Amino acid sequence: MSTEPNPPVFLGFDFSTQQLKVVAIDENLAVIHQNNVQFDSELPEFSTRGGVHVHADGLTVTSPVLMWVKALDLLLDRMKRAGFDFSRVRALSGAGQQHGSVYWKTGASETLKNLDPEQNLHQLLQDSFSVLNSPVWMDSSSSQQCNDLQTAVGGALRLAEITGSRAYERFTGNQIAKLWQTRPREYQDTERISLVSSFAASLFLGDYAAVDFSDGSGMNLLDIRSRAWSQVCLDATAPHLDRLLGEPQPSTSVLGRISAYFVHRYGFSKSCSVVTFTGDNPASLAGMRLQPGDVAVSLGTSDTVFTWIQQPCPATEGHVFCNPIKWQEYMALLCFKNGSLTRERIRDECAGGSWERFSDALRTTPLGNHGNIGFYFDSMEITPPAVGVHLFGTDDTQVYRQTMMMMMMMMVVVTSLSPQMEVRALVEGQFLSRRLYAERLGYSIIPGTCVLATGGASSNRDILQVLSDVFNAPVYTIDVSNSTCLGSAYRALHSLVAESGVSFADVVKNAQEPQLAVTPDPRAQQVYDHMLKRYARLEDRVLQKMHP
Protein backbone atom coordinates (compact mmCIF):
# COMPACT_ATOMS: atom_id res chain seq x y z
CA MET A 1 0.00 0.00 0.00
CA SER A 2 1.30 3.46 -0.85
CA THR A 3 2.36 5.86 1.88
CA GLU A 4 2.37 8.81 -0.54
CA PRO A 5 0.22 11.77 0.59
CA ASN A 6 -1.52 11.59 -2.78
CA PRO A 7 -1.79 7.89 -3.61
CA PRO A 8 -2.42 7.19 -7.30
CA VAL A 9 -5.82 6.73 -8.90
CA PHE A 10 -6.81 5.07 -12.18
CA LEU A 11 -9.84 6.01 -14.27
CA GLY A 12 -11.94 3.82 -16.58
CA PHE A 13 -14.55 5.39 -18.89
CA ASP A 14 -17.35 3.71 -20.83
CA PHE A 15 -18.93 5.53 -23.79
CA SER A 16 -21.80 3.06 -24.09
CA THR A 17 -25.10 3.20 -25.95
CA GLN A 18 -27.25 4.94 -23.37
CA GLN A 19 -24.78 6.73 -21.14
CA LEU A 20 -21.22 7.78 -20.37
CA LYS A 21 -19.88 6.21 -17.18
CA VAL A 22 -16.70 6.39 -15.15
CA VAL A 23 -15.16 4.38 -12.34
CA ALA A 24 -12.08 5.44 -10.34
CA ILE A 25 -10.00 2.88 -8.45
CA ASP A 26 -7.05 3.27 -6.13
CA GLU A 27 -3.86 1.22 -6.34
CA ASN A 28 -5.46 -1.47 -4.15
CA LEU A 29 -8.20 -1.87 -6.77
CA ALA A 30 -10.84 -0.39 -4.48
CA VAL A 31 -13.54 1.65 -6.24
CA ILE A 32 -13.36 5.20 -4.88
CA HIS A 33 -15.68 7.05 -7.25
CA GLN A 34 -18.42 6.26 -9.81
CA ASN A 35 -20.38 8.67 -11.95
CA ASN A 36 -22.43 8.75 -15.12
CA VAL A 37 -24.35 10.91 -17.59
CA GLN A 38 -27.55 9.52 -19.16
CA PHE A 39 -27.88 10.73 -22.74
CA ASP A 40 -31.70 10.79 -23.08
CA SER A 41 -32.56 12.49 -19.82
CA GLU A 42 -29.49 14.66 -19.17
CA LEU A 43 -28.83 15.84 -22.72
CA PRO A 44 -32.45 16.18 -23.97
CA GLU A 45 -31.39 18.73 -26.62
CA PHE A 46 -30.13 15.79 -28.73
CA SER A 47 -33.57 14.09 -28.64
CA THR A 48 -32.26 10.54 -28.47
CA ARG A 49 -34.20 7.49 -27.29
CA GLY A 50 -31.97 4.90 -25.70
CA GLY A 51 -29.02 7.05 -26.81
CA VAL A 52 -29.78 6.75 -30.52
CA HIS A 53 -31.90 8.02 -33.42
CA VAL A 54 -33.69 5.34 -35.41
CA HIS A 55 -34.22 6.76 -38.92
CA ALA A 56 -37.41 6.54 -40.99
CA ASP A 57 -36.22 3.41 -42.86
CA GLY A 58 -36.14 1.55 -39.54
CA LEU A 59 -32.66 0.26 -40.43
CA THR A 60 -30.37 3.27 -40.11
CA VAL A 61 -29.41 4.00 -36.49
CA THR A 62 -27.09 6.85 -35.49
CA SER A 63 -26.00 8.87 -32.46
CA PRO A 64 -24.94 12.54 -32.49
CA VAL A 65 -21.18 12.65 -32.05
CA LEU A 66 -21.41 16.02 -30.27
CA MET A 67 -23.67 14.41 -27.66
CA TRP A 68 -20.77 12.15 -26.64
CA VAL A 69 -18.46 15.18 -26.50
CA LYS A 70 -20.92 17.17 -24.39
CA ALA A 71 -21.45 14.20 -22.08
CA LEU A 72 -17.72 14.21 -21.35
CA ASP A 73 -17.81 17.94 -20.49
CA LEU A 74 -20.74 17.29 -18.17
CA LEU A 75 -19.20 14.26 -16.50
CA LEU A 76 -15.83 15.90 -15.79
CA ASP A 77 -17.48 19.13 -14.56
CA ARG A 78 -19.65 17.05 -12.25
CA MET A 79 -16.63 15.15 -10.88
CA LYS A 80 -14.79 18.44 -10.31
CA ARG A 81 -17.78 19.87 -8.44
CA ALA A 82 -17.89 16.71 -6.32
CA GLY A 83 -14.29 17.42 -5.27
CA PHE A 84 -12.68 14.63 -7.28
CA ASP A 85 -8.89 15.15 -7.19
CA PHE A 86 -7.79 14.75 -10.82
CA SER A 87 -4.15 15.39 -9.91
CA ARG A 88 -3.98 11.86 -8.44
CA VAL A 89 -4.89 10.18 -11.74
CA ARG A 90 -1.76 8.32 -12.87
CA ALA A 91 -3.35 6.68 -15.92
CA LEU A 92 -6.74 6.45 -17.61
CA SER A 93 -8.30 4.20 -20.17
CA GLY A 94 -11.76 3.48 -21.43
CA ALA A 95 -14.10 1.72 -23.77
CA GLY A 96 -16.79 2.51 -26.29
CA GLN A 97 -19.82 0.74 -27.68
CA GLN A 98 -18.36 -1.40 -30.44
CA HIS A 99 -18.49 -0.82 -34.22
CA GLY A 100 -19.70 2.84 -34.15
CA SER A 101 -17.64 5.25 -36.26
CA VAL A 102 -16.60 8.88 -35.95
CA TYR A 103 -15.52 10.98 -38.95
CA TRP A 104 -13.06 13.78 -38.16
CA LYS A 105 -13.18 16.67 -40.62
CA THR A 106 -10.07 17.88 -42.43
CA GLY A 107 -8.23 20.21 -40.04
CA ALA A 108 -9.64 18.65 -36.87
CA SER A 109 -6.27 17.35 -35.71
CA GLU A 110 -4.99 20.93 -35.43
CA THR A 111 -8.07 21.82 -33.36
CA LEU A 112 -7.50 18.80 -31.10
CA LYS A 113 -3.88 19.79 -30.52
CA ASN A 114 -4.75 23.38 -29.57
CA LEU A 115 -7.75 23.16 -27.26
CA ASP A 116 -8.38 26.32 -25.23
CA PRO A 117 -8.98 25.29 -21.58
CA GLU A 118 -11.28 28.28 -21.05
CA GLN A 119 -13.92 26.69 -23.27
CA ASN A 120 -15.69 23.34 -23.11
CA LEU A 121 -14.99 20.58 -25.62
CA HIS A 122 -18.47 20.82 -27.05
CA GLN A 123 -17.84 24.44 -28.11
CA LEU A 124 -14.33 23.76 -29.33
CA LEU A 125 -15.18 20.73 -31.48
CA GLN A 126 -18.45 22.04 -33.02
CA ASP A 127 -16.88 22.10 -36.45
CA SER A 128 -14.57 19.10 -36.24
CA PHE A 129 -16.71 16.32 -37.67
CA SER A 130 -17.56 15.70 -41.32
CA VAL A 131 -20.45 13.43 -40.26
CA LEU A 132 -22.48 14.70 -37.32
CA ASN A 133 -24.55 11.55 -36.83
CA SER A 134 -22.33 8.55 -36.25
CA PRO A 135 -23.56 5.13 -37.39
CA VAL A 136 -23.75 2.84 -34.33
CA TRP A 137 -23.93 -0.89 -33.62
CA MET A 138 -27.74 -1.01 -33.90
CA ASP A 139 -27.61 -0.03 -37.58
CA SER A 140 -28.62 -2.70 -40.08
CA SER A 141 -28.75 -0.60 -43.25
CA SER A 142 -25.60 -1.81 -45.03
CA SER A 143 -26.71 -5.21 -46.44
CA GLN A 144 -25.64 -4.26 -49.96
CA GLN A 145 -22.14 -3.35 -48.76
CA CYS A 146 -21.94 -6.62 -46.81
CA ASN A 147 -22.75 -8.63 -49.93
CA ASP A 148 -20.20 -6.66 -51.94
CA LEU A 149 -17.46 -7.25 -49.38
CA GLN A 150 -18.12 -10.99 -49.16
CA THR A 151 -18.11 -11.29 -52.93
CA ALA A 152 -14.83 -9.39 -53.14
CA VAL A 153 -12.97 -11.59 -50.65
CA GLY A 154 -14.38 -14.96 -51.73
CA GLY A 155 -17.41 -15.58 -49.54
CA ALA A 156 -18.71 -15.29 -45.99
CA LEU A 157 -16.50 -17.99 -44.49
CA ARG A 158 -13.36 -16.61 -46.15
CA LEU A 159 -14.15 -13.17 -44.71
CA ALA A 160 -14.67 -14.78 -41.28
CA GLU A 161 -11.30 -16.55 -41.61
CA ILE A 162 -9.57 -13.23 -42.26
CA THR A 163 -11.44 -10.81 -40.00
CA GLY A 164 -13.08 -13.12 -37.42
CA SER A 165 -16.63 -12.47 -38.67
CA ARG A 166 -18.68 -12.78 -41.85
CA ALA A 167 -19.97 -9.41 -43.04
CA TYR A 168 -22.30 -7.80 -40.51
CA GLU A 169 -24.25 -4.63 -41.22
CA ARG A 170 -23.09 -2.91 -38.04
CA PHE A 171 -19.39 -3.64 -38.63
CA THR A 172 -17.52 -0.44 -39.31
CA GLY A 173 -16.05 -1.29 -42.73
CA ASN A 174 -19.52 -1.80 -44.19
CA GLN A 175 -20.68 1.48 -42.68
CA ILE A 176 -17.65 3.25 -44.16
CA ALA A 177 -18.40 1.70 -47.58
CA LYS A 178 -21.97 2.97 -47.33
CA LEU A 179 -20.77 6.48 -46.48
CA TRP A 180 -18.31 6.50 -49.38
CA GLN A 181 -21.00 5.32 -51.82
CA THR A 182 -23.86 7.52 -50.65
CA ARG A 183 -22.11 10.65 -49.31
CA PRO A 184 -18.76 10.89 -51.12
CA ARG A 185 -18.38 14.58 -50.27
CA GLU A 186 -18.43 13.90 -46.52
CA TYR A 187 -16.03 10.99 -47.02
CA GLN A 188 -13.63 13.20 -48.93
CA ASP A 189 -13.81 15.86 -46.24
CA THR A 190 -12.69 13.31 -43.62
CA GLU A 191 -9.06 13.19 -42.44
CA ARG A 192 -9.45 10.43 -39.87
CA ILE A 193 -11.96 7.70 -39.01
CA SER A 194 -12.14 6.56 -35.39
CA LEU A 195 -14.14 3.92 -33.57
CA VAL A 196 -16.15 5.26 -30.61
CA SER A 197 -13.35 3.92 -28.39
CA SER A 198 -10.45 5.54 -30.26
CA PHE A 199 -12.47 8.75 -30.70
CA ALA A 200 -12.86 8.99 -26.91
CA ALA A 201 -9.14 8.29 -26.41
CA SER A 202 -8.36 11.03 -28.97
CA LEU A 203 -10.21 13.59 -26.85
CA PHE A 204 -8.00 12.83 -23.84
CA LEU A 205 -4.84 12.61 -25.91
CA GLY A 206 -5.41 15.80 -27.90
CA ASP A 207 -4.40 13.86 -30.99
CA TYR A 208 -5.67 10.94 -33.04
CA ALA A 209 -5.52 7.73 -31.02
CA ALA A 210 -4.89 4.34 -32.61
CA VAL A 211 -7.62 1.75 -33.04
CA ASP A 212 -6.72 -1.20 -30.79
CA PHE A 213 -6.53 -4.80 -32.06
CA SER A 214 -9.53 -5.97 -30.03
CA ASP A 215 -12.11 -3.31 -30.94
CA GLY A 216 -10.55 -3.17 -34.43
CA SER A 217 -11.68 -6.79 -34.87
CA GLY A 218 -15.27 -5.54 -35.08
CA MET A 219 -14.78 -3.77 -38.40
CA ASN A 220 -14.53 -6.53 -41.06
CA LEU A 221 -11.22 -4.85 -41.94
CA LEU A 222 -8.55 -6.21 -39.58
CA ASP A 223 -6.73 -9.47 -40.23
CA ILE A 224 -7.08 -11.03 -36.76
CA ARG A 225 -3.99 -13.24 -37.22
CA SER A 226 -1.50 -10.69 -38.57
CA ARG A 227 -3.21 -7.87 -36.64
CA ALA A 228 -2.78 -5.53 -39.59
CA TRP A 229 -5.43 -4.08 -41.90
CA SER A 230 -6.40 -6.64 -44.54
CA GLN A 231 -5.53 -5.11 -47.91
CA VAL A 232 -8.24 -7.04 -49.75
CA CYS A 233 -10.87 -5.76 -47.29
CA LEU A 234 -9.59 -2.18 -47.41
CA ASP A 235 -9.62 -2.23 -51.22
CA ALA A 236 -13.17 -3.56 -51.30
CA THR A 237 -14.41 -0.90 -48.85
CA ALA A 238 -13.32 2.63 -49.78
CA PRO A 239 -10.35 4.51 -51.26
CA HIS A 240 -7.13 5.31 -49.28
CA LEU A 241 -8.71 3.84 -46.16
CA ASP A 242 -5.42 2.82 -44.49
CA ARG A 243 -4.49 6.51 -44.34
CA LEU A 244 -7.81 7.38 -42.70
CA LEU A 245 -7.61 4.58 -40.14
CA GLY A 246 -3.99 4.90 -38.94
CA GLU A 247 -1.98 1.90 -37.71
CA PRO A 248 -3.82 -0.45 -35.33
CA GLN A 249 -2.07 -1.04 -31.98
CA PRO A 250 -2.07 -3.59 -29.14
CA SER A 251 -4.87 -2.98 -26.66
CA THR A 252 -2.30 -2.55 -23.87
CA SER A 253 -0.33 0.32 -25.47
CA VAL A 254 0.25 3.59 -23.69
CA LEU A 255 -0.76 6.20 -26.26
CA GLY A 256 0.97 9.13 -24.55
CA ARG A 257 0.41 11.81 -21.92
CA ILE A 258 -2.90 13.54 -21.36
CA SER A 259 -3.57 16.70 -23.38
CA ALA A 260 -2.63 20.03 -21.72
CA TYR A 261 -6.32 20.98 -22.01
CA PHE A 262 -7.26 18.57 -19.17
CA VAL A 263 -4.25 19.60 -17.10
CA HIS A 264 -5.33 23.25 -17.12
CA ARG A 265 -9.07 22.80 -17.03
CA TYR A 266 -9.42 19.97 -14.51
CA GLY A 267 -6.07 19.75 -12.75
CA PHE A 268 -4.87 16.41 -14.14
CA SER A 269 -1.15 15.79 -13.68
CA LYS A 270 0.96 16.42 -16.80
CA SER A 271 2.33 12.91 -16.44
CA CYS A 272 -1.06 11.15 -16.53
CA SER A 273 -0.91 8.39 -19.20
CA VAL A 274 -3.66 7.73 -21.70
CA VAL A 275 -3.90 4.00 -22.38
CA THR A 276 -5.50 2.61 -25.53
CA PHE A 277 -9.29 2.50 -25.31
CA THR A 278 -11.06 -0.67 -26.49
CA GLY A 279 -14.57 -2.03 -27.11
CA ASP A 280 -17.01 -2.28 -24.22
CA ASN A 281 -17.22 -6.08 -24.39
CA PRO A 282 -13.42 -6.58 -24.48
CA ALA A 283 -13.08 -4.15 -21.55
CA SER A 284 -15.76 -6.09 -19.71
CA LEU A 285 -13.76 -9.30 -20.22
CA ALA A 286 -10.92 -7.54 -18.38
CA GLY A 287 -13.25 -6.20 -15.65
CA MET A 288 -14.63 -9.64 -14.88
CA ARG A 289 -11.14 -11.14 -14.98
CA LEU A 290 -12.49 -13.81 -17.30
CA GLN A 291 -10.43 -17.00 -17.55
CA PRO A 292 -10.38 -19.48 -20.43
CA GLY A 293 -13.42 -21.76 -19.85
CA ASP A 294 -15.63 -19.11 -18.17
CA VAL A 295 -18.60 -17.72 -20.03
CA ALA A 296 -19.71 -14.12 -19.55
CA VAL A 297 -23.20 -12.83 -20.23
CA SER A 298 -23.58 -9.07 -20.49
CA LEU A 299 -27.11 -7.71 -20.10
CA GLY A 300 -26.67 -4.09 -21.21
CA THR A 301 -28.51 -2.37 -24.04
CA SER A 302 -27.44 -5.37 -26.11
CA ASP A 303 -27.10 -8.83 -24.62
CA THR A 304 -23.76 -10.43 -25.38
CA VAL A 305 -22.21 -13.79 -24.55
CA PHE A 306 -18.45 -14.06 -24.66
CA THR A 307 -15.60 -16.35 -23.74
CA TRP A 308 -11.80 -16.25 -23.77
CA ILE A 309 -10.39 -18.54 -26.46
CA GLN A 310 -6.80 -19.40 -27.31
CA GLN A 311 -7.13 -20.07 -31.01
CA PRO A 312 -9.57 -18.52 -33.46
CA CYS A 313 -12.08 -20.82 -35.12
CA PRO A 314 -14.20 -18.36 -37.08
CA ALA A 315 -17.64 -19.41 -38.30
CA THR A 316 -20.43 -17.68 -40.15
CA GLU A 317 -22.31 -17.04 -36.89
CA GLY A 318 -20.71 -15.03 -34.08
CA HIS A 319 -17.43 -13.16 -33.89
CA VAL A 320 -13.81 -13.72 -33.00
CA PHE A 321 -11.97 -10.66 -31.67
CA CYS A 322 -8.32 -10.28 -30.72
CA ASN A 323 -8.01 -10.61 -26.95
CA PRO A 324 -7.69 -7.25 -25.14
CA ILE A 325 -5.43 -8.64 -22.39
CA LYS A 326 -3.15 -11.12 -24.15
CA TRP A 327 -2.69 -9.87 -27.66
CA GLN A 328 -1.67 -13.32 -28.95
CA GLU A 329 -5.01 -14.84 -27.88
CA TYR A 330 -8.68 -14.25 -28.75
CA MET A 331 -12.23 -13.87 -27.48
CA ALA A 332 -15.41 -15.25 -29.04
CA LEU A 333 -18.57 -13.15 -28.86
CA LEU A 334 -22.23 -13.36 -29.78
CA CYS A 335 -24.35 -10.22 -29.87
CA PHE A 336 -28.14 -9.98 -29.53
CA LYS A 337 -29.74 -6.65 -30.35
CA ASN A 338 -33.06 -7.23 -28.58
CA GLY A 339 -31.80 -7.15 -24.99
CA SER A 340 -32.66 -4.55 -22.34
CA LEU A 341 -34.82 -2.34 -24.57
CA THR A 342 -37.11 -5.28 -25.34
CA ARG A 343 -37.24 -6.22 -21.64
CA GLU A 344 -38.20 -2.60 -20.95
CA ARG A 345 -41.03 -2.76 -23.51
CA ILE A 346 -42.50 -5.91 -21.98
CA ARG A 347 -42.00 -4.43 -18.49
CA ASP A 348 -44.04 -1.41 -19.57
CA GLU A 349 -46.76 -3.43 -21.31
CA CYS A 350 -47.06 -6.35 -18.90
CA ALA A 351 -45.71 -5.15 -15.55
CA GLY A 352 -46.90 -1.54 -15.32
CA GLY A 353 -43.41 -0.19 -15.95
CA SER A 354 -42.05 -1.69 -12.73
CA TRP A 355 -39.02 -4.00 -12.49
CA GLU A 356 -40.44 -5.18 -9.18
CA ARG A 357 -43.62 -6.42 -10.87
CA PHE A 358 -41.54 -7.84 -13.73
CA SER A 359 -39.63 -9.85 -11.11
CA ASP A 360 -42.88 -10.94 -9.42
CA ALA A 361 -44.04 -12.31 -12.75
CA LEU A 362 -40.87 -14.38 -13.06
CA ARG A 363 -41.25 -15.67 -9.50
CA THR A 364 -44.90 -16.63 -9.89
CA THR A 365 -44.69 -18.49 -13.21
CA PRO A 366 -43.22 -21.98 -13.51
CA LEU A 367 -39.98 -23.08 -15.15
CA GLY A 368 -40.82 -23.88 -18.76
CA ASN A 369 -43.87 -21.55 -18.75
CA HIS A 370 -46.37 -24.37 -19.40
CA GLY A 371 -44.60 -25.04 -22.71
CA ASN A 372 -45.08 -21.54 -24.15
CA ILE A 373 -42.09 -20.21 -26.06
CA GLY A 374 -41.54 -16.64 -27.26
CA PHE A 375 -39.30 -14.98 -29.84
CA TYR A 376 -39.14 -11.21 -29.31
CA PHE A 377 -37.29 -9.49 -32.11
CA ASP A 378 -38.65 -5.93 -31.81
CA SER A 379 -36.02 -4.74 -34.25
CA MET A 380 -34.06 -6.76 -36.81
CA GLU A 381 -32.07 -9.16 -34.65
CA ILE A 382 -28.38 -9.81 -35.24
CA THR A 383 -28.34 -13.42 -34.00
CA PRO A 384 -30.37 -14.74 -35.85
CA PRO A 385 -31.33 -12.20 -38.55
CA ALA A 386 -35.07 -12.19 -37.84
CA VAL A 387 -37.72 -9.66 -36.92
CA GLY A 388 -41.14 -9.71 -35.21
CA VAL A 389 -42.76 -11.30 -32.18
CA HIS A 390 -43.58 -15.00 -32.49
CA LEU A 391 -45.26 -16.96 -29.70
CA PHE A 392 -45.84 -20.72 -29.66
CA GLY A 393 -47.98 -22.91 -27.36
CA THR A 394 -47.24 -26.41 -26.02
CA ASP A 395 -48.20 -28.13 -29.25
CA ASP A 396 -46.02 -25.76 -31.27
CA THR A 397 -49.00 -23.88 -32.68
CA GLN A 398 -48.69 -20.12 -32.93
CA VAL A 399 -50.17 -18.25 -29.96
CA TYR A 400 -51.55 -14.74 -30.28
CA ARG A 401 -51.50 -12.00 -27.77
CA GLN A 402 -54.93 -11.16 -26.51
CA THR A 403 -55.66 -7.51 -27.19
CA MET A 404 -58.74 -5.38 -26.60
CA MET A 405 -59.07 -4.90 -30.32
CA MET A 406 -59.18 -8.64 -30.92
CA MET A 407 -61.85 -9.18 -28.32
CA MET A 408 -63.99 -6.34 -29.61
CA MET A 409 -63.79 -7.67 -33.15
CA MET A 410 -64.75 -11.13 -31.84
CA MET A 411 -61.69 -12.56 -33.48
CA VAL A 412 -60.94 -16.13 -32.55
CA VAL A 413 -57.99 -16.22 -30.25
CA VAL A 414 -56.41 -19.66 -30.24
CA THR A 415 -55.04 -19.12 -26.80
CA SER A 416 -53.44 -16.26 -24.98
CA LEU A 417 -50.69 -15.56 -22.53
CA SER A 418 -51.27 -13.71 -19.30
CA PRO A 419 -49.00 -10.69 -18.76
CA GLN A 420 -47.00 -12.73 -16.22
CA MET A 421 -46.55 -15.59 -18.68
CA GLU A 422 -45.49 -13.14 -21.33
CA VAL A 423 -42.73 -11.78 -19.08
CA ARG A 424 -41.45 -15.32 -18.60
CA ALA A 425 -41.82 -16.13 -22.30
CA LEU A 426 -39.61 -13.16 -23.11
CA VAL A 427 -36.85 -13.87 -20.59
CA GLU A 428 -36.78 -17.64 -21.17
CA GLY A 429 -36.80 -17.09 -24.94
CA GLN A 430 -33.89 -14.65 -24.69
CA PHE A 431 -31.75 -17.00 -22.60
CA LEU A 432 -32.63 -20.11 -24.64
CA SER A 433 -31.38 -18.21 -27.66
CA ARG A 434 -28.16 -17.15 -25.85
CA ARG A 435 -27.53 -20.81 -24.89
CA LEU A 436 -28.43 -22.21 -28.31
CA TYR A 437 -25.94 -19.97 -30.12
CA ALA A 438 -23.26 -20.37 -27.46
CA GLU A 439 -23.50 -24.17 -27.87
CA ARG A 440 -23.36 -23.87 -31.64
CA LEU A 441 -20.15 -21.92 -31.18
CA GLY A 442 -18.66 -24.80 -29.21
CA TYR A 443 -19.45 -23.75 -25.65
CA SER A 444 -20.75 -26.70 -23.61
CA ILE A 445 -22.23 -26.89 -20.14
CA ILE A 446 -20.16 -29.26 -18.08
CA PRO A 447 -20.03 -29.76 -14.32
CA GLY A 448 -18.05 -26.82 -12.95
CA THR A 449 -19.18 -24.39 -15.63
CA CYS A 450 -20.03 -21.00 -14.22
CA VAL A 451 -21.61 -18.00 -15.84
CA LEU A 452 -20.44 -14.47 -15.02
CA ALA A 453 -23.17 -11.88 -15.47
CA THR A 454 -22.75 -8.13 -15.91
CA GLY A 455 -24.52 -5.08 -17.37
CA GLY A 456 -27.55 -3.12 -16.13
CA ALA A 457 -29.99 -6.05 -15.94
CA SER A 458 -27.55 -8.18 -13.93
CA SER A 459 -28.75 -6.24 -10.88
CA ASN A 460 -32.06 -8.14 -11.20
CA ARG A 461 -31.82 -11.40 -9.26
CA ASP A 462 -34.95 -12.90 -10.82
CA ILE A 463 -33.64 -12.38 -14.32
CA LEU A 464 -30.37 -14.03 -13.21
CA GLN A 465 -32.36 -16.97 -11.81
CA VAL A 466 -33.83 -17.66 -15.26
CA LEU A 467 -30.34 -17.32 -16.77
CA SER A 468 -29.00 -19.83 -14.26
CA ASP A 469 -31.87 -22.26 -14.88
CA VAL A 470 -31.64 -22.11 -18.68
CA PHE A 471 -27.84 -22.57 -18.62
CA ASN A 472 -28.11 -25.03 -15.69
CA ALA A 473 -25.10 -23.35 -14.13
CA PRO A 474 -24.43 -21.08 -11.15
CA VAL A 475 -24.34 -17.37 -11.98
CA TYR A 476 -21.76 -15.05 -10.43
CA THR A 477 -21.65 -11.27 -10.45
CA ILE A 478 -19.06 -8.73 -9.47
CA ASP A 479 -19.73 -5.87 -7.10
CA VAL A 480 -19.59 -3.16 -9.73
CA SER A 481 -22.28 -3.93 -12.31
CA ASN A 482 -20.29 -1.90 -14.80
CA SER A 483 -17.44 -4.31 -15.50
CA THR A 484 -16.56 -2.28 -18.62
CA CYS A 485 -15.45 0.77 -16.60
CA LEU A 486 -13.77 -1.40 -14.01
CA GLY A 487 -11.91 -3.34 -16.70
CA SER A 488 -10.78 -0.06 -18.23
CA ALA A 489 -9.45 1.17 -14.89
CA TYR A 490 -7.65 -2.18 -14.38
CA ARG A 491 -6.16 -1.87 -17.88
CA ALA A 492 -4.97 1.66 -17.08
CA LEU A 493 -3.24 0.38 -13.94
CA HIS A 494 -1.72 -2.62 -15.73
CA SER A 495 -0.27 -0.44 -18.49
CA LEU A 496 2.19 1.10 -16.04
CA VAL A 497 3.85 -2.23 -15.33
CA ALA A 498 3.09 -4.17 -18.53
CA GLU A 499 6.39 -3.15 -20.13
CA SER A 500 8.35 -4.74 -17.31
CA GLY A 501 6.58 -8.06 -17.99
CA VAL A 502 4.01 -8.05 -15.14
CA SER A 503 0.88 -9.87 -16.30
CA PHE A 504 -2.65 -8.47 -16.10
CA ALA A 505 -3.65 -11.45 -13.94
CA ASP A 506 -0.93 -10.55 -11.47
CA VAL A 507 -2.03 -6.92 -11.26
CA VAL A 508 -5.66 -7.82 -10.51
CA LYS A 509 -5.08 -10.90 -8.38
CA ASN A 510 -6.21 -9.15 -5.20
CA ALA A 511 -9.47 -7.84 -6.68
CA GLN A 512 -12.59 -9.09 -4.99
CA GLU A 513 -13.69 -12.50 -6.34
CA PRO A 514 -17.03 -12.66 -8.20
CA GLN A 515 -19.88 -13.45 -5.81
CA LEU A 516 -22.31 -16.34 -6.25
CA ALA A 517 -25.68 -14.74 -7.12
CA VAL A 518 -27.95 -17.71 -7.90
CA THR A 519 -27.81 -21.47 -8.46
CA PRO A 520 -30.02 -23.46 -10.84
CA ASP A 521 -33.25 -25.07 -9.73
CA PRO A 522 -32.78 -28.89 -9.52
CA ARG A 523 -35.57 -29.33 -12.12
CA ALA A 524 -33.94 -26.95 -14.59
CA GLN A 525 -31.90 -29.39 -16.64
CA GLN A 526 -34.85 -31.62 -17.41
CA VAL A 527 -37.06 -28.69 -18.40
CA TYR A 528 -34.60 -26.69 -20.48
CA ASP A 529 -32.66 -29.44 -22.27
CA HIS A 530 -35.95 -30.44 -23.85
CA MET A 531 -37.13 -26.87 -24.36
CA LEU A 532 -33.89 -25.92 -26.09
CA LYS A 533 -34.51 -28.53 -28.78
CA ARG A 534 -38.03 -27.20 -29.32
CA TYR A 535 -36.71 -23.65 -29.36
CA ALA A 536 -34.21 -24.53 -32.12
CA ARG A 537 -36.94 -26.22 -34.17
CA LEU A 538 -39.33 -23.31 -33.79
CA GLU A 539 -36.63 -20.80 -34.60
CA ASP A 540 -36.03 -22.67 -37.87
CA ARG A 541 -39.75 -22.22 -38.60
CA VAL A 542 -39.56 -18.48 -37.89
CA LEU A 543 -36.50 -18.11 -40.10
CA GLN A 544 -38.02 -20.26 -42.83
CA LYS A 545 -41.05 -17.97 -42.90
CA MET A 546 -38.79 -14.90 -43.15
CA HIS A 547 -36.30 -16.25 -45.67
CA PRO A 548 -38.25 -18.92 -47.62
Ligand SMILES: Nc1ncnc2c1ncn2[C@@H]1O[C@H](COP(=O)(O)OP(=O)(O)O)[C@@H](O)[C@H]1O
Ligand atom coordinates in the same frame (compact mmCIF):
# COMPACT_ATOMS: atom_id res chain seq x y z
N1 LIG B 1 -33.59 -3.76 -12.07
C1 LIG B 1 -33.42 -3.97 -13.37
N2 LIG B 1 -33.96 -5.07 -13.96
C2 LIG B 1 -33.78 -5.29 -15.28
N3 LIG B 1 -33.08 -4.48 -16.09
C3 LIG B 1 -32.52 -3.38 -15.56
C4 LIG B 1 -32.65 -3.07 -14.19
N4 LIG B 1 -31.98 -1.91 -13.96
C5 LIG B 1 -31.45 -1.51 -15.16
N5 LIG B 1 -31.78 -2.40 -16.12
C6 LIG B 1 -31.46 -2.32 -17.57
O1 LIG B 1 -30.12 -1.96 -17.75
C7 LIG B 1 -30.03 -1.31 -19.01
C8 LIG B 1 -28.76 -0.48 -19.07
O2 LIG B 1 -27.68 -1.34 -18.90
P1 LIG B 1 -26.20 -0.82 -19.10
O3 LIG B 1 -25.29 -1.99 -18.95
O4 LIG B 1 -25.96 0.35 -18.22
O5 LIG B 1 -26.29 -0.37 -20.64
P2 LIG B 1 -25.27 0.32 -21.63
O6 LIG B 1 -23.89 0.05 -21.07
O7 LIG B 1 -25.50 -0.36 -22.93
O8 LIG B 1 -25.61 1.78 -21.67
C9 LIG B 1 -31.27 -0.45 -19.11
O9 LIG B 1 -31.69 -0.30 -20.46
C10 LIG B 1 -32.28 -1.22 -18.24
O10 LIG B 1 -33.28 -1.85 -19.03
Ligand SMILES: O=C(CO)[C@@H](O)[C@H](O)COP(=O)(O)O
Ligand atom coordinates in the same frame (compact mmCIF):
# COMPACT_ATOMS: atom_id res chain seq x y z
O1 LIG C 1 -22.44 -4.68 -31.09
C1 LIG C 1 -22.08 -5.03 -30.00
C2 LIG C 1 -21.06 -6.08 -29.80
O2 LIG C 1 -20.66 -6.68 -31.00
C3 LIG C 1 -22.69 -4.36 -28.77
O3 LIG C 1 -22.49 -5.16 -27.64
C4 LIG C 1 -22.16 -2.97 -28.57
O4 LIG C 1 -20.80 -3.03 -28.16
C5 LIG C 1 -23.02 -2.15 -27.62
O5 LIG C 1 -22.82 -2.47 -26.29
P1 LIG C 1 -23.77 -2.05 -25.05
O6 LIG C 1 -23.94 -0.56 -25.08
O7 LIG C 1 -25.03 -2.82 -25.19
O8 LIG C 1 -22.97 -2.51 -23.83
